[in-house]
Amino acid sequence: MNNASKFLDSVLxxxxxxxxxxxxxxxxxxxASNYAIFGTRYGSIxxxxxxxxxxxxVPGGIAHFLEHKMFECADGDAFEKFARYGAYSNAYTSFDRxxxxxxxTDFFYxxxxxxxxxxSVPYFTEDTVKKEQGIIGQEITMYDxxxxxxxxxxLLKCLYKDHPVNIDIPGTIESIAQITPKLLYxxxxxxxxxxxxxxCVCGDFDEDKVVDIIDVEIKGDNAPLPVSIFEKxxxxxxxxxxxxxxxxxxxxxxxxxxxxxxxxxxxxxxxxIAVKLISGECSPLYKTLLEEKLxxxxxxxxxxxxxxxxxxxxxxxxxxxxxxxDAVLGEIERIKTDGVDISLFEDIKxxxxxxxxxxxxxxxxxxxxxxxxxxxxxNPAKYIEEIENLTGKDVKDAIDSFFKDxxxxxxxxxx
Amino acid sequence: MNIINxxxxxxxxxxxxxxxxxxxxxxxxxxxxxxxKMAQRSLLPQILTSESAAYPDFTALNRKLCSLYSAEISGxxxxxxxxxxxxxxxxxxxxxxxxxxxxxxxLKLLFELIFNxxxxxxxxxxxxxxxxxxxxxxxxxxxxxxxxxYAISQIYNFAFAGEAFGELSTGSLEAVKGITxxxxxxxxxxxxxxxxxxxxxxxxxxxxxxxxxxxKAFSEIxxxxxxxxxxxxxxxxxxxxTLNEKADVKQAKxxxxxxxxxxxxxxxxxxxxIFCDIFGGGTYSLLFSVVREKMNLxxxxxxxxxxxxxxxxxxxxxxxxxxxxAHEGIxxxxxxxxxxDFDDEIIEKSKITVTSALKAADDSSAAISGFxxxxxxxxxxxxEYAELINSVTKEEVCDMAKRxxxxxxxxxxxxxxxx
Numbered sequence: 001m002n003n004a005s006k007f008l009d010s011v012l013x014x015x016x017x018x019x020x021x022x023x024x025x026x027x028x029x030x031x032a033s034n035y036a037i038f039g040t041r042y043g044s045i046x047x048x049x050x051x052x053x054x055x056x057x058v059p060g061g062i063a064h065f066l067e068h069k070m071f072e073c074a075d076g077d078a079f080e081k082f083a084r085y086g087a088y089s090n091a092y093t094s095f096d097r098x099x100x101x102x103x104x105t106d107f108f109y110x111x112x113x114x115x116x117x118x119x120s121v122p123y124f125t126e127d128t129v130k131k132e133q134g135i136i137g138q139e140i141t142m143y144d145x146x147x148x149x150x151x152x153x154x155l156l157k158c159l160y161k162d163h164p165v166n167i168d169i170p171g172t173i174e175s176i177a178q179i180t181p182k183l184l185y186x187x188x189x190x191x192x193x194x195x196x197x198x199x200c201v202c203g204d205f206d207e208d209k210v211v212d213i214i215d216v217e218i219k220g221d222n223a224p225l226p227v228s229i230f231e232k233x234x235x236x237x238x239x240x241x242x243x244x245x246x247x248x249x250x251x252x253x254x255x256x257x258x259x260x261x262x263x264x265x266x267x268x269x270x271x272x273i274a275v276k277l278i279s280g281e282c283s284p285l286y287k288t289l290l291e292e293k294l295x296x297x298x299x300x301x302x303x304x305x306x307x308x309x310x311x312x313x314x315x316x317x318x319x320x321x322x323x324x325x326d327a328v329l330g331e332i333e334r335i336k337t338d339g340v341d342i343s344l345f346e347d348i349k350x351x352x353x354x355x356x357x358x359x360x361x362x363x364x365x366x367x368x369x370x371x372x373x374x375x376x377x378x379n380p381a382k383y384i385e386e387i388e389n390l391t392g393k394d395v396k397d398a399i400d401s402f403f404k405d406x407x408x409x410x411x412x413x414x415x
Numbered sequence: 416m417n418i419i420n421x422x423x424x425x426x427x428x429x430x431x432x433x434x435x436x437x438x439x440x441x442x443x444x445x446x447x448x449x450x451x452k453m454a455q456r457s458l459l460p461q462i463l464t465s466e467s468a469a470y471p472d473f474t475a476l477n478r479k480l481c482s483l484y485s486a487e488i489s490g491x492x493x494x495x496x497x498x499x500x501x502x503x504x505x506x507x508x509x510x511x512x513x514x515x516x517x518x519x520x521x522l523k524l525l526f527e528l529i530f531n532x533x534x535x536x537x538x539x540x541x542x543x544x545x546x547x548x549x550x551x552x553x554x555x556x557x558x559x560x561x562x563x564x565y566a567i568s569q570i571y572n573f574a575f576a577g578e579a580f581g582e583l584s585t586g587s588l589e590a591v592k593g594i595t596x597x598x599x600x601x602x603x604x605x606x607x608x609x610x611x612x613x614x615x616x617x618x619x620x621x622x623x624x625x626x627x628x629x630x631k632a633f634s635e636i637x638x639x640x641x642x643x644x645x646x647x648x649x650x651x652x653x654x655x656x657t658l659n660e661k662a663d664v665k666q667a668k669x670x671x672x673x674x675x676x677x678x679x680x681x682x683x684x685x686x687x688x689i690f691c692d693i694f695g696g697g698t699y700s701l702l703f704s705v706v707r708e709k710m711n712l713x714x715x716x717x718x719x720x721x722x723x724x725x726x727x728x729x730x731x732x733x734x735x736x737x738x739x740x741a742h743e744g745i746x747x748x749x750x751x752x753x754x755x756d757f758d759d760e761i762i763e764k765s766k767i768t769v770t771s772a773l774k775a776a777d778d779s780s781a782a783i784s785g786f787x788x789x790x791x792x793x794x795x796x797x798x799e800y801a802e803l804i805n806s807v808t809k810e811e812v813c814d815m816a817k818r819x820x821x822x823x824x825x826x827x828x829x830x831x832x833x834x
Contacts, residue, residue, distance in 0.1 A: 030434045033775040079698035084760075086767030089698070105774040106767070131711060138714035141665035142732055147560050247663035249556045282478040290473075290546065296553035317557050347482040354484025354508055361435045362779060415663070 004353045005385035008360075012370070012380060015211065019220035020195030024370045024380075025210065026202040028363060034108040034203030035363030038119050039099035039371050041198075042191035042226070044169040045307065046096075050227040051190055058187060059178040060164070061136070061171015064093040066184050068132050069124055070100070078118035087111040095165050096306035097375045103364065109209055112201070116217035122188040124181035133176055140170050147248050148315070151412045154242045155254040155313060158408035161238035162231035165309040193223040198374040202363035230308040235260065236405040243411045253321030255328070255409035256313035257402050259303075263310060265378040269386040270398035271303040275312060276348045277340065277395060278331055285331040294324050305376060312402070321411050329407070335399050340392040352387055416796060421626060422633035424640030425612040428794075430783050433619035436512045439780035440525060440618075440625065443788045444501040444610035445642055448494050450579040454586025455594055455602035460490025460501050462539060462547045462599070468531045471540070479524065484508045486521045488528060494584045496646035496723030500788065501606060503529055506780065511619065522624060530632050532603065538596040539603070548591055555588050562827060563715075566668035567730055570825035573658045574649060574672050580724065607633075611642045613791045617780040644792045648725030649674040652822040659826045666714065667735040667828035671745065672726050673819040679722035681795055683815075685803035687727075690815045691720040692765045694752060695729055699764045701748035701757065702729065712741040727819055735828045742824070752816040755809060762809055769804050773797040 015023040044064060048057045070091070071078040082089040085107035091100045100119050104111050143149050153168055160166040170176070201210055237258050263271070279285050279301045289295040299316035318324050359365035373380040417429045446456060470476035480486045486507035493500045507521045533540045559565050568583055575581030585591060612633065616625055651674040677683055695702035695718030702716040716731040733741045751757050776782040776797050786797060 028434070028778075031778045033771075033778045083697055083699040083764040083768065086764070086771040088768070088772070103775065105771045134711045135707070135714065138666060138732065138734055141734070142714055144665045145562050247559075249559050250553070252560075282474055282481050284474065287472075287474040290550075293549060296557075297550050298553075298557065317553065344478070347478050351481030351485040354481075354486070354513075357508055357512065358437055358485065358506070361437050 004357055005381045005388055008384055009381040013207070014379075017194070017214055017218065019214075019218045020193070021214065021218050022198045022374060023214065024198070024200040024374070025207055026200070026363075026366050026370070027205070028203050031204050031363070032105045033103055033363060034105070034201070034205055035101070035103045035367055036112055036115055036199065036201045037099050037101040037367045037371055038115050038199050039097050039197060039374070040191050041096065041196050041307075041375055042098050042187070043094050043096040043306070044167060045164040045230070045309070046191060046226070046228045047164050047167070048229045049190060050229070051186055055229055056186065058183055059171060060167045060175040061169070062179055062183060062187055063098055064170045065132065065136060065176055065179050066187055067091045067093045067098045067100075068136060069128065069184060070119055070122065072123060072128055073118050073121065074123040078114060081114045081118075082111060085110050085114070093169055095169065095309070097371070099371060101367070108203070108205055109213060112210065113213050113217060116199070116213065120192065120217060122185060122192075124184045126181060129179060129181055129184070133179070136170055136176055137173050140168070140173055140176075143168065143170060147246050147252050147412045150244055150246065151252045151254045151410050152313070152315060154244055154410040155256060155408060156311070158239040158242050158410055159237050159256070159258040159311055160233060160309065163233050163309050164230070165306070190226045193221055193226070194218050195223070196226055198371065200367040200370045200374075202366050228307065233308075237408040239408060241409045243413060245415050246412050248412055248414050250317045251319060251321055251414065252315075252317050252412040253324060253409065254313055254315040255321070255325045255407070256311050258406040258408070259310035259312060260401065261305070261308050261310040263305065265383055266386040266390070266394065267398065268303070268305055268376065269383060270390055270394040271312065273345070273348055273352060273387070273390060274395050274398040275301040275303050276352065277345060278335065278399070279314060279328060280348065282344060282348060285327060289324060289327055294318055294320060294327065321409065325409050332399060332402050335396070340396050340399075342392045345392050345395060349387060349390060353384065356384060416794060417621075418794065419626075421630035423638045424610075425614070425629065425633045427614045427616065427626060427629065428787055429621040430615065430617045430787075431619065432617050432780065432783070435617070435780055436509055437506050437780060438509045438518060438618040439504070439506045439616070439784055440522070441505070441615045441784040441788065442503045442529065443613045443615070443791065444606050445613070445644065445791060446499050446501070446606060446610045447642060448497045448499050448579045450582065452602060453494070453499060453579055453582065454590035455599050456499050456501055456606065457492035457585045458547055458551060458591070458594060458599060459603055459606060460492055460503055461551065462543060463528050463532060464488050464490035464503060465547065466533045466543055467528045468533050469527050471533045483517060483521055484513055486517070486524075488525055492584060494580060495789065496644070496721065497580055498642070498644050498646070501610070502788070504784070509619065518622070519624065522628060526628055526632065534600070538600040541596050544594065544596045544599055548594055551585050551591050552588055555583060555585055555591065558583070562664060562668055563730065563732065566670050566825060566827045567728070569658070569660065569827070570670040570672060570728070570823060573656070573825060574823040578647065607636050608638055609640055609642065611640050611791070613788055615784045615787050617783050646723045648676070649822060651676070651820050653820070655821045655823060657824050659828070661830050662827055664827060664829050667733045667738055667826060669731045669733050669738060669741060670825045671729045671821060672823040673729070673749070674822040675725045675727070675819045677725065677815070677818045681793055681800065682803055684722050685800065686807050686811045686815045687720055687722055688769060689762065689765050689804065689807045690752065690812045691718050691727055692769055693757065693761050693812065694718045694727070694748065694816070697765065697768050699761050701751060702745065705748055706741065706744045710740070710744050712737050712744050716741070716745065726822070738826060738828065746821070749816060749819070753813055755813045759809060762807070762812065766804055766807065770801040773801045773804070
């Protein structure tokens with residue numbers, strides 16, 4: 001298949017709804033289940049923003065807190081309504097987005113209406129906010145016990161001095177204690193405006209009915225697009241290293257590079273491929289690291305990108321994290337000098353397109369891919385087209401842009 | 416249901432589906448769970464899917480799969496009850512999606528991996544065995560980092576002490592370290608000769624090459640299948656047995672096992688399925704809506720059923736100071752179900768959710784394959800099972816709940832912060 005992007009373009013429909021909401025419809029004829037995800041470009045990094053004439057700063061973890069609270073409605077619990085119609089529902093908050101989702105096989109339109117309605121209409125009271133502080137407090141302690149999360153967030157604290165990507169997504173016990181109903185209403189008003197949101201629907205549905213429901217539930221509010229304020233960050237890492245100590249059976253590491261956050265769709269595609277070329281399961285480095293017993297099956301690499309931040313990270317368990325880091329740095333230097341193995345690059349590119357296409361059998365996976373593209377600000381078909389058109393030079397440029405001062409390493413070692 | 420016997424003890428179940436962009440062939444080997452053999456058998460799917468005689472270098476194999484549009488051939492070993500299921504699963508973009516004879520090429524590769532391993536002097540290559548052993552050992556050692564999974568494995572180890580089921584599905588660290596190329600090779604041939612095999616193919620059509628390739632390969636093996644999938648039930652304990660462990664954790668983990676004397680046929684499984692779901696399944700369940708949401712006692716609190724081993728497990732993440740309250744809160748919900756003190760509406764919600772999940776299973780080749788391979792000894796379609804679910808009554812649910820009694824508890828809590 002040479003034209004995966006054309007295929008996607010032909011099956012994925014984008015509607016720019018008059019309310020400002022961006023809607024993606026992916027038809028899956030004959031499938032029993034339908035899946036919808038309703039998201040806002042609002043995540044844990046958006047804690048300083050313009051609110052009317054003012055700039056306000058809100059406590060860390062408030063986006064995630066808001067996500068939890070949205071399920072509580074004036075007329076009952078949104079979970080309850082989904083359950084009545086047999087839907088599985090959930091939500092998540094990441095650095096740059098909050099997404100609400102459901103899947104069901106029956107009562108799709110009722111569930112879609114419920115989704116659009118409960119996310120659009122906030123309802124908070126002092127009592128319910130207080131109760132949630134207890135539940136989220138428990139979630140925070142759970143993350144504190146996860147060394148893989150601790151080592152990752154510590155890497156971000158090394159890479160970033162001021163950008164709020166260095167703050168834990170659920171915040172801290174202290175920060176969430178400052179959250180009030182008023183602050184939640186302010187955040188909802190600012191970020192849950194249709195023009196800042198997207199809806200993705202996948203399954204076997206009637207397009208007109210979906211649009212009718214959106215017409216009823218989503219009204220344009222002419223609100224300006226939210227503006228989050230981020231301090232200007234140096235291109236270099238804030239700190240070179242950080243070590244934490246926990247009860248772990250084996251050391252964990254996360255290291256990587258701070259990257260230029262202003263990248264084009266093609267440059268992002270090149271970064272994604274570059275990581276696979278450096279350390280993916282087909283790479284010579286992966287083989288060497290396994291044979292030298294420096295890594296195990298937990299090793300992985302990824303490129304991450306959002307508003308005002310971008311980084312490439314490598315994570316895993318190892319008795320010698322520094323040796324793994326040295327090997328990855330050495331491989332990057334080797335490719336900088338020797339150039340890209342074009343035959344390997346072509347296989348990886350083909351594999352990456354296949355990976356994405358396979359996701360199109362699953363509504364949840366397609367929606368996640370589309371949401372990711374929507375948050376990064378590019379068209380999903382365009383992203384695939386960029387992958388298909390990438391050249392060895394694009395990937396070489398992506399690798400050449402890694403530089404020493406942007407590197408940091410975080411470890412968690414045993415007590 | 417289109418199931419055909421293609422060799423002694425080898426069945427091929429074909430599920431016709433032309434909606435997918437992918438095709439799937441899943442080969443499942445079923446063997447008794449034996450303490451002295453489970454480590455070898457667990458390592459088999461790892462080594463078989465990492466290399467072969469034609470691809471002795473695992474990165475070359477990975478690259479070949481990548482060039483086939485990320486075709487996946489993965490291996491896993493599970494211990495659903497007192498038997499082991501060794502699975503070699505293959506999923507690739509369909510002929511209709513990418514063309515170019517991809518189906519034949521992937522099938523050839525799958526066949527090569529299963530039947531033509533990378534041997535040296537008649538046994539698995541020593542270097543490869545050592546590599547896979549190390550990776551498994553690292554996984555076992557790192558297991559503690561996932562406290563929720565660790566707590567569950569600890570209660571299994573405690574409640575099923577002495578039984579193979581109490582071990583990790585990989586086998587113990589010592590057992591993995593003790594594997595040799597010879598013992599692994601013996602386990603491989605034993606698997607080919609004595610396992611019951613169910614191949615599940617999900618594709619637009621069943622090609623002769625799939626059928627003939629496997630039929631020929633298995634027919635050439637001298638097979639004697641004696642496997643009977645019977646499992647020993649968890650023994651009820653009165654009073655319940657308790658195990659407490661301390662570690663550097665901020666959130667305590669609390670796990671409970673409830674034993675049942677019930678013999679679960681498909682009908683009883685459906686009743687137990689609804690009971691488990693309204694106890695601690697969906698957001699409408701009593702553990703979620705009452706223990707978590709109203710009583711604020713747990714961050715997560717969920718139940719799951721193992722009908723073959725005759726137990727229900729509740730696992731929860733709890734603030735250390737709330738352990739006693741959580742224990743009591745969970746038992747109160749069970750008593751409510753036993754006495755019928757819950758809304759009829761919850762049963763309706765549960766039935767809709769469970770049947771919806773069954774319908775949705777038809778939308779995923781992985782779910783289809785998982786559904787049938789989990790019910791290999793009493794095959795039933797998702798539609799037939801959904802009918803059973805819909806016929807469950809409140810009275811049956813209450814009676815089912817009465818057949819479960821607390822038998823074991825396990826707590827992993829902080830060194831200082833708990834009650």
